[in-house]
Amino acid sequence: MKNKQPGLGVFEKYLSLWVAICMVLGIVIGKFIPQIPNTFSRFEYYNVSVPTAILIWLMIFPMMLKIDFGSVISASKKPKGLIVTCVTNWLIKPFTMYALAAFFFYVVFKSWIPLDLAKEYVAGAVILGAAPCTAMVFVWSHLTKGDAAYTLVQVAVNDLIILILFAPIVALLLGVDNVVVPMATLLLSTVLFVVVPLLLGVFTRTLIIRNKGLAYFENVFLKKFDSVTIVGLLLTLVIIFSFQGERILANPTHILMIAVPLTIQTLLIFTLAYTWARLWKLPHAIASPAGMIGASNFFELAVAVAISLFGLQSGATLATVVGVLVEVPVMLLLVKVSNNTRAWFPNTSTELPHLGGE
Incomplete structure (x- = not known):
């Protein structure tokens, strides 16, 4: 993607607020209009909620349109940033997420x-941990x-790895x-929410660029x-919380308890990748997104898989949604940390040559 990425818009900046509003609205619907979630629960195929699947597709497909896999080949000349990203995301992150979630839900809380509920919360955390960010990282990188x-290359490579490792790692943990x-x-x-939208995204991207141009x-x-993605996310959250309302009202402190390991995991993974990049003397323009992509999560995929495996009313689904709630404020904190430590890295100019220098 050659043009500059957009900054954090009003929706992204206040995402946690919108999630909170949707949580309240969903709980109200579940409490006073139970016919709505009851109707949605009738439309399932292989435990996959069809209405929710459609909404999640509206979120995921636009993200897949942004991926240019042609740039992956060029990145082989500058592999260090990719090594940091891939090792952190796939050999460290899922396992630290399981360890943190198990420690807090089985011991501390x-x-x-x-x-039984603790196991569901751990499952949701694991699903989040096995899905590194593929969309919002563009915004964090820009900021x-x-x-x-x-x-773009880091995101593309992670999408390819998700196709291979996501399901086995989730099943293992x-x-x-x-x-x-x-x-x-x-x-x-995995096929519904990664493979199919990814293939359609690549096909659509290629077709539009060929006929209309990249600009x-x-x-x-x-x-x-843009608006399609926003509507899809908000409606999905309302549906999820309409199913979760009774549990949340009975255990409101569970939201805070779920947020604890998720927040620690975000800070830990960023610190590991960012410090590694510094020790390898990578430029800040590569080190920062290398840390951001693992710290944040592909929560759209995580929510979809949690719903498919455990259902809309499960603790696993609730845990993935809490991930959405805490992600933006924590990531904005890490953006500030990254910008304040720019001088730690060599080659800190804001305009780098093709694919950066190492």
Whole structure:
């Protein structure tokens, strides 16, 4: 993507506020108009909620349109940033997420959370941990003056890895707690929410650029999906919380308890990747997005998979939604940290050559 990425808009900046509003609205609907969630619960296929799947598609497809896999080949000449990203995201992050979630839900919060529910919260955290960010990282990269081209490569590579490792890692870590994972549903979710929108995104991107040009695609076509993504996210959250209302009203402190390991995980993963990049003397424009992509999550995919595996009323789904609630304020804090530590890194100019220098 050659043009500069957009900054944090009103929706993104106040995402946690919108999530909170949707939470309240969903709880009210579930409490006083239960016919709505009851109707939605009738439309399922292989445990996948069809209405929710459609809404999540509205969120995921526009993200996939932004991925240019042609740039991955060029990145092989500058592999260090990709090594930091891939090792942190796939050999460290899912396992630290499981360890933190298990510690807090099975030990620290043991007196307040029943074991069966604790297992569901751990499952939701694991699903989040196995889904590194593929969309909002463009915004975080822009806010820290990251190399836009290299950020695009990091996102593209992670999307490719998600296709291969997401399902096995989720199944492995959930199996540690003897959580039965219907592999057919997990694989179906991966196909529905990653493979299909990714292929359609690549096809659509190629077709539009070939006929209209890259400038039209980036400045006109992509903008048409901005409101679609927002509507899809907000409606999905309202539906989820309409199913979760009774549980939240009975255990309001669970939201705060779920947020604790998720917040610590975000700070930990950023620190690991960012420090590694500094030790390897990578430029800040590569180091910052390398830390951001692992710290934030592909919560759209996580929510979809949690719903598919455990249902709209599950603790796993609630945990993934809390991830949405805490992500933006924590990531904005990390943006500030990154900008304030720019001098720690070599080659701190804001305009880097193609794919950055190492």
